[in-house]
Amino acid sequence: MTDKNRTVISSVGGLALFTLGGYRIFTNNLEAMSLLVAYIFFICGFIGFVFNVVKLSKLPRT
Numbered sequence: 001m002t003d004k005n006r007t008v009i010s011s012v013g014g015l016a017l018f019t020l021g022g023y024r025i026f027t028n029n030l031e032a033m034s035l036l037v038a039y040i041f042f043i044c045g046f047i048g049f050v051f052n053v054v055k056l057s058k059l060p061r062t
Helices: 003-026 035-058
Strands: none
Touching (some): 003 035
């Protein structure tokens, strides 16, 4: 698995965490998840997504 593939998969994972946390925060539908966990997912997912996109932009294109 190349570094580019790993970075893309990590970026998708960060985006999924960000989306799940935002969905719980902005709509109150997922009552099984606590609000603290939702904020942790939201913040960590956003940070992971942004840093992986920056890393992906710095990789050489082949």
